[in-house]
Amino acid sequence: MNTENSIDEESYNIRTERFEGPLDLLLHLIKKNKMDIMEIKISEITSEYLYYLRDKSRINPSREGDFLMTASTLIYIKSRSLLPKPEILQDEESPEDRLLNTLIEYDKIQKISQVLKDMEGQTLILWKREEVAEKFVSKEFELEEVSSFQLAEVFLNLVKRREGESFLYIDSKKYSIEKKWEELLQLVETDGYLDFFQYVESLQTIEEILVSFFCMLEMIKQRVFIGVQKKLFGPISLWKKTG
């Protein structure tokens, strides 16, 4: 079988992004070539598989790593088939068998996924109690619980905007939480609310941003303000807590 010719125009555009993983890609190739899973010649689909990884100038190890692992297995199997076979112990599973078994299992998993997907489609059209409320909530005002790490990331995000600034020299204390407190309180009281990101934009130094950020956290903690952030890295809105 000529694998080079079977790479048609359509498959040229298909890249690994479309596939869930190396097994998904392999199954796709097997089905495309109308092979039977039980009788596939692994060496024959190897070149086609590798074709998908070609032109990848940069490899993202967390994603393409899995594809590369399988590629090395395929090449290993192909090279084995070209070499005279050493005596294999009877109870040892050959790499071909191992890959085939994995593929057969994965084929089942895909079929079950399809069944689940159909079931999902059938139940999604049956609405249950309080479904309407949930369907609305999940779209708009879902407040996420964030960890202190995520909060720190938001802060780093803020600081990045002042990247050019020198960290080396720190001037004497110019800003105090007490003064910031008064300033923030006044801003919120005059406008009714404050967009914290917008406020930070107007500040000159990282030191002042730092003080403002901690001051804001303190004010939320002491229940002077209510802070709302609708999504991670999104704008932070502040209101004065009433009553």
Add this chain to the structure above:
Amino acid sequence: MNKPKEKEFNIRTEAGKMAFIESVLFVSKDPVEPERLMNYLKIKDVADFERLIVKMDDDYERRGCGIMVQKAGGGLQLTTRPGMHEFLKEFFTIKSSSRLSVASLETLAIVAYRQPVTIAEISDLRGVNSVGPVKNLLQKKLIRITGRKRVPGLPALYSTSREFLLYFGLGDLSELPSLEELTEMFEEKEQPSLFQ
């Protein structure tokens, strides 16, 4: 204003029993266990109860009601009829209902058929790291941790939850097709393509 006198119910009669079940299901957020209803109504035989539910549901259908009785996760609940879906979506201006991703479906398929199972086993079967989909499914409460595997590191073991059954409209896990049935299902599906 003189209201007409409210009808009194007798839950010893069949109609009364059905009316009672209907009102319980109407106010319940979660599916109601049949045993509880049977206890209250002093129905001993499961078959008798089943007949009552079927009759109730048939009544709804015959009268062209917008609701029906659904069995899910070992309980009973009222849901809207499939044919109402498009109207409801339009009325409540909901564009599309969110569905599970392929990665999540594959992961769920593995958990459903191999439970209890570890993340490493799931990743191995899928050929890709599956920490993401497992986290997502945990968050959606479709799977839960049911133990630790007695191997180095004591990895968590995952199983499907009651929410899983509810989400897919299953009474219990045995309603999932067996692996043999699965093969047959897909052979039937794939057959016609041979003649195209």
